[in-house]
Amino acid sequence: MSDEITFQIEQLNFYYGNTQALRDVTLTVLPREITALIGPSGCGKSTFLRCLNRMNDTITDTRISGSIVLNGQNIYAPNIDETELRRQVGLVFQRPNPFPQSIFDNVAFGPRVLGIAYGNDLQELVVQSLRAAALWDEIKEDLKQPALSLSLGQQQRLCIARVLAVTPDVILMDEPCSALDPIATNQIEELIQELKEHYTIVIVTHNMQQAARVSDKTGFFWLGELIEFDETTTIFTRPSLQQTEDYVTGRFG
Amino acid sequence: MTKLVNRKMTFNTKYRQLLEFVVEAIIRISGYSAVVFVGLIFLFLMQESLPTFGEIQARDLWSQRWYPIENYFGVLPLLSGSLIITLGAALIAIPFGLMTAIFIAEIAPLWLREILKPLVEILGGVPSVVLGFLGITVLAPLVREELYLPTGLTAFTGAVLLAGMAIPTIVSVAEDALDAVPKAYRDAALALGATRWQTIWRVTLPAARSGVLTATMLGIGRAIGETMTVMMVTGNAPQMVSGLGSLFISLRTMTATIAAEMGEVANGSLHYHVLFSIGLILFLISLTVNIAASAVLFRARKRTERLLS
Numbered sequence: 085m086s087d088e089i090t091f092q093i094e095q096l097n098f099y100y101g102n103t104q105a106l107r108d109v110t111l112t113v114l115p116r117e118i119t120a121l122i123g124p125s126g127c128g129k130s131t132f133l134r135c136l137n138r139m140n141d142t143i144t145d146t147r148i149s150g151s152i153v154l155n156g157q158n159i160y161a162p163n164i165d166e167t168e169l170r171r172q173v174g175l176v177f178q179r180p181n182p183f184p185q186s187i188f189d190n191v192a193f194g195p196r197v198l199g200i201a202y203g204n205d206l207q208e209l210v211v212q213s214l215r216a217a218a219l220w221d222e223i224k225e226d227l228k229q230p231a232l233s234l235s236l237g238q239q240q241r242l243c244i245a246r247v248l249a250v251t252p253d254v255i256l257m258d259e260p261c262s263a264l265d266p267i268a269t270n271q272i273e274e275l276i277q278e279l280k281e282h283y284t285i286v287i288v289t290h291n292m293q294q295a296a297r298v299s300d301k302t303g304f305f306w307l308g309e310l311i312e313f314d315e316t317t318t319i320f321t322r323p324s325l326q327q328t329e330d331y332v333t334g335r336f337g
Numbered sequence: 338m339t340k341l342v343n344r345k346m347t348f349n350t351k352y353r354q355l356l357e358f359v360v361e362a363i364i365r366i367s368g369y370s371a372v373v374f375v376g377l378i379f380l381f382l383m384q385e386s387l388p389t390f391g392e393i394q395a396r397d398l399w400s401q402r403w404y405p406i407e408n409y410f411g412v413l414p415l416l417s418g419s420l421i422i423t424l425g426a427a428l429i430a431i432p433f434g435l436m437t438a439i440f441i442a443e444i445a446p447l448w449l450r451e452i453l454k455p456l457v458e459i460l461g462g463v464p465s466v467v468l469g470f471l472g473i474t475v476l477a478p479l480v481r482e483e484l485y486l487p488t489g490l491t492a493f494t495g496a497v498l499l500a501g502m503a504i505p506t507i508v509s510v511a512e513d514a515l516d517a518v519p520k521a522y523r524d525a526a527l528a529l530g531a532t533r534w535q536t537i538w539r540v541t542l543p544a545a546r547s548g549v550l551t552a553t554m555l556g557i558g559r560a561i562g563e564t565m566t567v568m569m570v571t572g573n574a575p576q577m578v579s580g581l582g583s584l585f586i587s588l589r590t591m592t593a594t595i596a597a598e599m600g601e602v603a604n605g606s607l608h609y610h611v612l613f614s615i616g617l618i619l620f621l622i623s624l625t626v627n628i629a630a631s632a633v634l635f636r637a638r639k640r641t642e643r644l645l646s
């Protein structure tokens with residue numbers, strides 16, 4: 085049974101110092117599904133996402149309890165190598181953040197530090213990743229050009245390519261389109277649909293239409309709790325809680 | 338009402354124009370005077386050092402024996418002494434300074450950082466005479482005993498002390514540069530599975546490279562021009578340098594020579610003019626280093642501008 089579940093999160097509590105940011109979050113993420121997380125600002129969506137690849141470990145004075153099981157392994161168990169975990173669970177940030185290096189070096193960064201591809205294999209991996217991120221056709225003439233000279237939308241797809249290059253199972257996306265214009269947003273949404281074939285995706289978004297368009301399941305966070313989680317169509321048509329309905333219909337406040 | 342406002346405006350405009358003119362003139366004069374002063378210093382150095390060449394040949398200057406009492410004015414021992422001591426100082430100060438900067442900026446916990454940063458800045462303010470004194474009383478005996486040398490007053494001792502003077506500058510400037518690297522780069526690297534060290538080495542340091550370069554240039558610049566410390570601890574024997582092994586004998590630098598001998602020479606004598614020639618050489622060296630540094634920085638800045646535009 086457990087091999088059909090990607091993430092099994094149970095009774096997750098998270099604290100920054102003395103303030104509790106997540107409260108008893110329980111959630112199951114199924115493989116090859118897109119899970120959208122919505123909710124008002126400051127309700128803990130980003131915090132939750134960062135728990136899933138242990139990026140919260142880089143913040144001092146934090147505490148976590150509960151369990152997160154990825155493919156049958158508790159990722160907070162003492163024997164877990166967090167660099168390997170982060171290879172498996174990639175993260176795309178809110179603002180595109182390519183390194184101030186060439187396009188090639190950006191995509192090759194992960195494979196190089198992890199030591200998973202060299203020489204021609206690395207070249208091929210970079211090209212495949214750029215193809216999979218729907219960026220290849222636009223930049224194939226010059227992989228040596230600085231990543232920061234790309235448009236923001238291209239930069240975000242480059243960041244996705246960079247994540248794909250380390251061959252993850254899961255891709256976490258924290259409001260990946262919030263810095264982008266509608267056309268670039270559209271391109272990323274199409275890309276997400278394509279990626280769904282091979283990857284499990286968890287996406288945080290403030291854009292209700294986006295959640296409704298791209299996701300299979302939707303979770304609604306409220307003050308650090310996951311108060312409703314269901315099929316996306318259910319959440320957007322007949323949610324069981326009044327708060328959820330108010331939020332998804334924009335009658336919130 | 339309108340009239341009142343208008344009249345006030347006219348007054349205001351005139352006043353502001355005048356102020357504008359005065360401020361601009363002052364800034365202009367300050368700017369030009371910097372150039373004028375450098376030019377004057379250069380002219381003065383030329384004027385005082387050129388007579389050297391009427392009395393002795395350039396070949397005599399470019400020789401290996403410095404013994405002014407018998408009219409041997411070979412500056413090579415002094416030039417090579419300065420260079421090897423600076424090189425020695427750079428070899429110690431750059432890695433050590435950069436590692437310290439990395440430690441403070443990237444690794445140390447916040448409380449330690451808040452102690453270390455001001456401490457480094459205080460170290461940078463210690464007068465060089467004090468360091469020289471420490472060099473004579475503590476470092477030199479240590480060098481002599483640990484390395485079994487006849488004397489502890491060696492080029493190496495001077496290089497260590499100069500490194501000690503360059504390190505605070507390097508640490509403080511490089512730390513600022515590392516600190517200015519956006520957190521987003523670090524997060525991106527860590528999220529891709531890089532270790533903390535890989536992140537520093539492959540992302541943070543390259544992103545901060547122009548600042549780090551400035552740091553090393555400023556640090557070494559401070560070491561090249563330093564006189565006091567070097568005069569106190571290097572033994573001041575004008576011997577010729579023959580490889581890195583010469584770090585462990587007594588050497589003399591150009592700055593120390595000028596400082597030590599200028600007080601004793603007769604105004605207008607050949608010795609006097611030669612000392613000025615040494616000053617001219619120092620001037621040209623530091624000019625070259627500065628031009629090279631700003632050329633590198635200029636290129637780096639140009640590239641950044643192109644990227645951000």
Ligand SMILES: Nc1ncnc2c1ncn2[C@@H]1O[C@H](COP(=O)(O)OP(=O)(O)OP(=O)(O)O)[C@@H](O)[C@H]1O
Nearest residue numbers: 100105123124125126127128129130131132143290
């Ligand atoms: N590094 C941090 N240190 C301390 N508190 C934090 C930190 N990051 C977030 N918080 C707090 O935790 C709570 C949840 O923040 P989080 O960023 O997860 O919310 P979010 O749902 O992602 O909000 P948004 O939609 O604005 O991105 C907030 O109250 C926030 O102030």
Ligand SMILES: [Mg+2]
Nearest residue numbers: 129130131258
């Ligand atoms: Mg957030």
